[in-house]
Amino acid sequence: MASSGSLPSLARQCRDRLKDGRGRIESRFRAGLPSVQTATALTDLYDEVVRKIWDASLERAASQVRPSQLAQLTLVAHGGYGRRDLSPYSDADLMLLTPRRSAAAAAQVASTLVRDITDAGIDCGFSVRTPRECCTLAWSDPKIYTSLTESRYCFGSEATFDRYFDRFRAAARRRRNFLNHQALEARREERHKWGETNYLLRPNVKRSRGGLRDIQLVRWLGFSSYGATSLEQLHKLNALSEEDFGTLRRAHAFMLRLRHELHFRAKRAQDVLDRPTQLDIAEDWGYQGRLGVLPVEDFMQDYFEHTRGVRYVAAYFHDDTRIRSRAKGAIESVVSKRIDDRIRMGPTHIWVKAVALDAFAQSLPDVLRLIQLANRYSRRIAHPTWQAIRKSMQERETGSPDPESVRAFLELLREPGRLASLLRRLHELRIIEQLIPAMERCRGLLQFNAYHKYTVDAHCIRAVEAATDFEEAETSMGRRYRRLKDKTLLHLALLIHDLGKGYEEDHSEVGRRIALEVADAFGMSAEDKDTLQWLIHRHLLINEVAFRHDLNDPEVVHKFAVEVGSIARLELLLIHTVADLQAVGPDVLNDWKMGLIEDLYLRARRYFETGNLPGENELDLDSKIEQVGVALGEKDADPSLIQFAREMPLSLLRQHSTEDLIHELHQVGEWLSQNPGCYCTGAVDPAASAVRYTIVLRLGEQRIGIFARITAAFSACGLSIMRANVETVGQDLLWDQFWVNDPELKQREANSRIDEVCQVVSRAIDEPESVMPTPRRVWQTQGAREPSSVLLLPTKIVFDNDTFDHQTILSIFAYDRPALLSSISKTLSDMNVVIQFAKIDTHLDQIADVFYVTNLDETPITDSEQQEQIRTSLVQAIGEMPN
Template sequence: MRSIVLRSRELLSEGREKAFQQHRSGTPGTQVSTLLADLYDDVVLDIWNEAVREYATDPRLGGLCLIAHGGFGRRDLAPYSDADLMLLTTQSSESLAMKIAGYLTRDLGDSGIQPGLSIRSASEACRLAWVDPIVYSSLAESRLLAGSLQLYKRYFDAFRHGAMRRSKRIIHDIVAARREERTKWGETSYLLRPNVKRSRGALRDIQLIRWIGFARYGETDLDRLLKLGALPEDDYRNVRQAYTFMLRLRNEIHFREGKSQDVLDRPAQMEIAQQWGYVGTEGVLPVEQFMQDYFDKTRNVRYAAAYFADDARSRPLVYRVVERVLSRKIDDKIRMGPTHIWVRDDALDAFASSLPDVLNLMSLANQHRRRISHHTWQAIRTVMQDRAPTQPDPESIEAFLSLLSRPGRLAPLLRRLHELRIIEQLIPEFRRMRGLLQFNAYHKYTVDAHSILAIEAATDMEDDPGGMGRRYRRIDDKRLLHLALLIHDIGKGYEEDHCIVGARIARDTAKRLNLDSATGETLEWLVLKHLAVNVVAFRHDLSDPEIVLSFAAEVGSIRRLELLVVHSVADLIAVGPGVATDWKLSLIEDLYKRTRRYFDSGDLPGSPSDPEIDETRQRVAQVLEQRSAPPMASELLSQMPLSLLSRCEPDELATEILAVASRGDDQQPTLCLAMFDEAIKAMRYTVIRHEQRHSIGTFSRATGALATSGLAILRAQIEMVGDFAWDHFWVIDPEYPEGETPQHRTDQISQRVCHLLDNPDEPLPRFRTTWKPTSEVEPTSVNVLPKKVVFDNDTVDRYTIVSFFAYDEVGLLYRIASALADQRLVLSFAKIDTHLDQVADVFYVHEVDGTKLTDPNRQMQVRAALLDVVS
């Protein structure tokens, strides 16, 4: 290996170790990054000098210069950053540039620095920058490393002046490019697994300020932008603090990984929190405290970058004139145009310092669906950030409640209030939610971000033509719903159950906001019961009339039912993308319709007195008669339990009965039918097996057969119809996640299920596993939620409800089912609720003699057996 490479490798290794020691000693991130930039400079220049040595007397060398750009030019490198380089050349030196570039690329790569090297003329570099915002943003950070100073100055002066002449278009393009990048890496700064370089509010937004500053003022340095008056002092201070924090954090991740890595995953969060000395508080883990600091920094950057970009993208004069000409007077201080609302300049200073006036302006903006003009909001933001928090007066409270009463642009306006810390003046407990991490894979956002996203999900229902939209529009007091969504998780971060804590805070909030007693009571109830719909819909048998009756008693009225259901759906949507699946929404809809029918008619769905049961039975009999079903079909129909008649469509149930009744005695005892459930976009496999009694191991065997076929089981219903075990499984097939599974696939699975059930001694095939990138696999150290088993003997009369909570593993459901079978428990119903890494599975069971599991020793035995199946 070449001596220059060996020397560079050694220099790089020693330099990184020195930087690591300084980092560990607590040296600020900016200083460590500068040290690393100096190290890269030394290595690159050493290799450059070696590359040009033999051309020292070549006149073509005077037409070359080596330029660092991007992060290398900016001198904020992380330990394993790439080195962005441009070899600038004149036309006469181009052939030499090609040779030297070859040396640089080879030797830098062999030394351990990944180079990004381009060869450009000055005009070519500028031309590319004017059409490509990525090229522009990188070259805006140009820095001369070696070569012709004169050539560099000519290039950079032309680049700076050209950028300032084209500033409007360049700023538009780089903001659009940044928006596209945020869409990929995180549109909110409250992501729980953020990219510290590319997510919103991270390092890239600080760089965006620099790039806009270069286009508009010819400067990238934040200190210079402050002196020019382009960057407000508060924003400058916040961005500087965040910059130091982010660089230190990025360096930490690089040093831990030993490679370029910018994603702050959950294991790293826990380790860094401990390494950096976070100790936590009551109900708040150290990692949650650390991430609150992270989100506080990214929030400040996000707002500073957004307002800097808005200032730079001032609207064209013609647009502003039209807006003014077509505006109308709202009162002595406020005017409203076709798209914006604003405060007159002569009244703005006094207006911006008045909390009632600001809240009233936001209420008007929401009512008329107008944006607050940037100039007006900038003035409000500047004054409100310096304003000492005060006890809200009645006028402010009235304006806040008025804002909450309409959908309009409510969520964006609440985010602005949150930015100014006004919400926590009206609701002091909201301060604790700010940037509060929810340390699980289920939630994607912090508590405060999730709460405002829930409001956004609800207000989006205004234009929804479906049932949920109709229910939202029927709610007359929308301020109650919106306020409940805003504070429904306000009890998180305490030792006590967050619903109970939240209900107490809701009671205090109602008094503070002067709500009448009835509204305050409903607000408290909504916060206390905001998980009730999910618990019942996702974890109970909705065909059981006891469940519906119990839920209806808890809700009490149609008004509360609609409030709670809309609240639950909005809350579910706001958890994260892909959480509110068709399956879960269909379960909530089913619960709503069954409860609503009980309130409307007094008929309890699924009960012997339910008229729809008789209608279903008659319709099934008609279908069987039309299809000339054998006599056994009528016998099976007469033995059908109410739960099957309650939940099955008549045509589908008739098809299943006909398939069983038409089978000959010499055929295998198990039948497996597949159909696509259009309502919930899931496949349903019906497994019917002739048995003298319900075999305890049948469910676990069927579960294993489906799971080893790669299917994700959502729900199972187990019934006995005469001598037949009649089991339904709703599944998602990962091979066909978007639609109906093709016939050849369902036939293959059905044959496997029948074969494995009819040959109980044959071992199950190996469980299929899905390959995942190493970076997405998290160790068990992040599993901070306890695994547990809960027994409920109160909800239904005939069964003990066993709830199982754990982190998901391949084959876990089969192992749970096998453990229940080993314990000689008869299983009647199962609901499987899995999201990302967590399961909350529910099983209705009883002993072989039909009794519940009430003995504490027996419960202890079953609990130990179930917990034992988790690795």
């Protein structure tokens, strides 16, 4: 594009007018100009600029073509520009409409028109078409069709425009079934790309589900079905009810204002509502939040409430257009059958008679029975019935549910079937909150972190769905799920497990009280009440133990088993845990985490069944140790190595096959017998999608700083540590394993890269006074790492001296950053803290690292003053960004 100084006079004037006009409109917008009026003002501004360029183009062309040909040309706006729905930096879709006999004149005008519009600073989609071409292309391309439904006459021949649009509208009405199908398919593809759920935490306000595009979908369907795109016109034609019209109008105003805000802030077209912007807008728009709910979470609840309404109306509007196209719904009514005095069911829908609808909609038992019938016979609930129920539930005061309603709801929860979709229906109708009042507070409640992909209510229902998916799974989880004779308690626990969020108090504690309220309201037995409370209160127990503790320690497994209490509870907790993790978001439950969960489950179950803890009467491990010892003896291995094999930690024994153990121990033994330094080797671990490095050395006098040197070496090589296991064998041998993500591995030969890293690690340990290489700077694309403004959760450091007498468990929860683990380990080293065992867990933007630590004399860290010093130093180290 030409620079401003080199632009022709007209284009420069138009660019200046556009810039000045946007500035004035932004000032009015900030002063409170409603969003629809802002869009109108922007459209008028574009029209003013385009009109000047249009007139100039006609004037230039007049010397080349006959005036009669120019008089037949028409400039048509379509898409968002056509419906006068612009945001500050929206593009402008324009079409030069011409009869065939004026094609030469159109080409002459177009050559300068599109150039000058672009030079003026408007991103322009431009085409030159005859009326016949418009129709032909529209029937073959849904994007062209949907855009042309919003055609608006701008300048030129009104007669040409009227002939084109009357013909286009009539032809669309004749093809309505085909065109509606095409428009819906195109929208599905777009939703698949930008978000199938309206509960995305970084939504695209235009394209994500429930966004502005779904309001436009109603207009597109309305055009072919009723010949109108205006929501007001569709309402007057009784195509939109008063309630649906109001829902769409309010949502449109809210989201259009939001889109204007995004454009004005970015000074460019911007439709993605990222997390820093959510914070800023919530503050600027005056959201105050409430106890336990941040202002940004309050703002996003409003956003989700609007997208939910749009999604609901768009779905039913489509449904109504389908029914209307089937002989205007006559078949549905004629062939319907009577279910009882109030309910009828047709080929596709089920509904309540109008005369009985008001009373029916207020009865929870009746509504729940209708949902059951709709599910059993795979029928959609007719829109008038749905609307009446939803409105009644919104106006109905919550109270203690009646026994009949409770029985019907528990009956739904008993069987997997289509349970998740039923719960979503009940949630949309606001019925669940009539039975479980705590659900209302969590409706659309955002969890402001990168870990949770969905809102609280959406996550809870997805957790139920994850569990019911086990019904068909040919896996160990599937078998365990099917073994549950009564799944009601599990499904109920998953549905309410996170409803304690949104309070200052820990959500598990609040959740326990909510579970008690639900159990009392549902009249549950004392045993079920106790189990439900425990399951909600301790639903994170497996995560805490499996991901943060040494499962080879008998004391850890024993305390876990005592907390659980029985195999029945263990099975419930296991399925609950796995379903909960799967519902958090994609790739949260990886193979490593699943392996740890299975390991803990099997150890605890074995304890319940035999009374044996890890290391007690493990004949299979004893046999493996014996086989390893014999094999090493046959290889004339050093006797100390054979003794080491007998003292090897259970984690190493369980992780490797006998053959792999023999091979690795023999390699370690040969190395240590010939070299005074550390042994380091690496291998690609496909199961973990990482590289596993094993580092073995004799400790000697080196007790402090080894872990810090290793993590610094990995950081210097540009590696991200995903997890680590630190083991001390006997009194002298350190055996550490690290799983790392290596971005260079894709561009390098694996063995060469692993050798390079091993050399850096070995030098860092063998020459502790050497200067570490400078950590590699990792270049990231803009937006790859979010700014500190969105990191609202405080760093949390916990000392636990209750679990063990001989060492302290130090847990660190913080936001991740490059070289963070290196900073933490160096800080501990500088404070003479010895790391005996470590478990590293990183997911997205957060870490949960656990260290078993002692003082130099191998005593636990119990002094409160010393703990505070360590905590202060760690918080400072975590907060410092690397150079």
